[in-house]
Amino acid sequence: MLEIGSLVDGKYKILNKVGQGGMSVVYLAMNEKANKQWAVKEVRKDGVLDFESVKQGLVAETDILKKLNHPNLPSIIDVIDTDESFIIIMDYIQGNSLNNALEEFGAQPQENVIEWAKQLCDVLGYLHSRQPAIIYRDMKPANIMLKPDGNVTLIDFGTAREFKEKNLADTTCLGTVGYAAPEQFGGMGQTDARTDIYCLGATLYHLVTGMNPCEPPYEIKPIREINPALSSGLERIIQKCTQRDPNDRYQSAAELMYALEHYNEIDDIYRKKQKNKLVKFLIPTILTFVFAGVSIWGYMSAENKKKENYDYILANASKESDYYEAIVTDPTRTDAYLGTDDHEGLIKFLINDGELTSEENGTLSKLRGGLDDINLSGYSTTVKVLDELEKADKKGYSRVCYEIGEAYLFYYNVSVEKDKYAAAATWFQYAEADYPIAKMYCDISTCLQNIAKYSKAGQLAKLNEEYGNLWEQITSLNDNALNNFSNDTEGLDLKLRVWNEIINMIRNNAKELCEVSSQNKVLNLINGISDNSSKITNAFLQESINSLKSNIDETVKKVNSIKKREG
Amino acid sequence: MNFIVSGNTDIGLTKSTNQDSLSIKVINTKQGRMVLAVLCDGMGGLDKGEVASASVIRAFDNWAKNDLPALCEAPIEDPIIRSQWENIITEQNNKIKAYGGGLGIKLGTTVTAMLLTQTRYYIINVGDTRAYELYNGIRQITNDQTFVAREVALGNMTEEQALTDERRSVLLQCVGASDEVYPDMFFGDIKENAVYMLCCDGFRHEISPEEIYERFHPDKLLDEHKMNQASLELIELNKQRQERDNITVALIRTF
Secondary structure, eight states, X not given: OOOXXXXXXXXXXXXXXXXXXXXXXXXXXXXXXXXXXXXXXXEESTTOTTHHHHHHHHHHHHHHHHHOOOTXXXXXXXXXXXXXXXXXXXXXXXXXXXXXXXXXXXXXXXXXXXXHHHHHHHHHHHHHTSSSOOOOOOOOGGGEEEOTTSOEEEOOOHHHHHHHTOOTTSOEEGGGSOSOOGGGGSSSOOOOHHHHHHHHHHHHHXXXXXXXXXXXXXXXXXXXXXXXXXXXXXXXXXXHHTOSSGGGSOSXXXXXXXXXXXXXXXXXXXXXXXXXXXXXXXHHHHHHHXXXXXXXXXXXXXXXXXXXXXXXXXXXOOSHHHHHHHHHHOTTOSHHHHBOSSSBOHHHHHHTTSOBOHHHHHHHHHHXXXXXXXXXXXXEEEEOHHHHHHHHXXXXXXXXXXHHHHHHHHHBOOSOHHHHHHHHHHHHGGGTTTOHHHHHHHHHHHHHHHHHHXXXXXXXXXXXXXXXXXXXXXXXXXXXXXXXXXXXXXXXXXXXXXXXXXXXXXXXXXXXXXXHSOHHHHHHHHHHHHHHHHHOOOGGGHHHHHHHHHHHHHHHHHHHHXXXXXX | OOEEEEEEEEOOSSOSSOOEEEEEEEEEETTEEEEEEEXXXXXXXXXXXXXXXXXHHHXXXXXXXXXXXXXXXXXXXXXXHHHHHHHHHHHHHXXXXXXXXXXXXXXXXXXXXXXXXXXXXXXXXXXXXXXXXXXXXXXXXXXXXXXXXXXXXXXXXXXXXXXXXXXXXXXXXXXXXSSSOOOEEEEEEOOTTOEEEEEOHHHHSSSOHHHHHHHTOTTTOOSHHHHHHHHHHHHHHHHHTTXXXXXXXEEEEEO
């Protein structure tokens, strides 16, 4: 027994007795030279029956402890072996054991307990990761010191060994062995890291509820049965720590640490919050889809209605304005222009009478500028119907432009050829991409414009060049007509019209064309057309063929007259 | 109601000390004869278990000497016994704890104390010493406060497993080693021509209740000599069956 005031090892002055363990007494000592406080643990040799074996254990234990370095563990700095006793000098941990805190204040605040639990878990993880692993085996509030700064330190590595060596045949009392895990009683497998997990769980239970699991009713109930205000996350953690079967517990301190760090995430309240968040997210999401569905449905029915209206208007169209109305109703469809199987379109309607009048030209050119649409509230807006058609249906747009261009080319009621071509070209230019022939018409139109321009200005050289161009255009137009047009009635009709156009062109410019090529070539071209047209034996087209033939005859005469004059 | 009493103890085969303590007193009071029997099974390192058990025995003896006469001035009510005995246990718990703390050791004791008045029995129990009533069969009055008994009660273990489990000697609590002691109390009416028995765990590990009933049948225990004889026979039987613990039994025959 060290005396108060005595000097140990010439350095440590014993100030006070601060604790007593199973076979040891702990004193507070002062190193007067360094003016630092230490704890001195004395194991008395006379107090222990078989000191040698105890000492062996102590030496082994202190050897282990000396190597440890962790903020939540006291470090051993010296071991002194004297005749009467075995003395260990270690850090003096200021503060109170959690056991005292429990006695004084009862259950501890949950936040503190979780903070302590993390630190203890850290210590256990550190101990378990030593080689060989150190199993503490005696986690209980009495062995945890609460320092003034709020951190905890694990003390007393002696009793763990003491319990391990206990002869279990003797009657023992649960209160003396701490929160022994089931396997610590023997017969249930070896103690390992999971034993410490159990004891830590029991310690947390005691701290957070104030109920000692070693007192009646000797069980670890879900903590919220004792205090409903506690976290369900912590409840789950404690329940998992204190499972009877080690395999059902957290398998390592790291696993427990993770759970402790996320305890509020396995909390019911947290889960509820997350659920609420999910609901809050899902409702707008679902509504988005619902509204999208409604608008799609609305759009579809509007489109449907539009189609119905369009079809109705078109089916009952009897005058020009009806077609325009249909076009405004749905500018993206081509039916009103081109007609359907049941009903002819605007273009057919306009040329039915065999000509395209200048009034009809006026309304057609309005298509380009936009049609007026009067909505339900009476406001009128201009709808650029052709632009919309182009956006919605490129091919359809080309086709419409081409057919209108053809209508101009073949039916436009103007006397001057170049004006007709100019009008047609304004439409053909939009169809160039899809209809090569449209390009030719455009080129012819350009030629005619230039010819008019140059002849006015008297620029003969350029005029000649343009006639040359015109000749080329005409011949290639003829080739195209021969090669590309189909042989059904419609294609043949078109072919005849093109030939007619070519013949007209030659007749109107016979002299100049003969000059830029040669009379023979011109006649050859005409003869070719004549031959090809006479091969056509279609009853429907007989009239057109006949008129073409007379046209050809006149043109041949005209060309020959040139020849005669020249001759 | 009259009583014949006997008490026997044996150190057993292996222990160096007998840590069991036993006291049986027949007391003459204003309310007629009464019997106070106390049986403690001490435990602890450094062979100090007997200090704990003896301390508790003395405390009950003092109670019989100092407090019981006063109680007998009026009809005895159950709650008074309950509160006075619980006080004894708490007091003893603190005392033994302080004693152990001073020596740096942990020691403790179980206790089963029984007071038989002319009409009632009063039993207080901490730990795994037991009280039985033998009358048309054998009935265990107390419940063990042991780890295995709780496991059986919780359904984690069968009675048979409990008998051989390594943890059968682990007490849930005992006087002197627990922070708080929560004793069980059992009250009831006593029967005429019955035998009341207190025993430590060493007495009953190796022999069955049926064997106890056969030897301690009230019809066979007609005088103190026969009671001692029967007790010693069973203690011997225990030792033949290699019981290692101290063995103690107390008998009270009513007539």
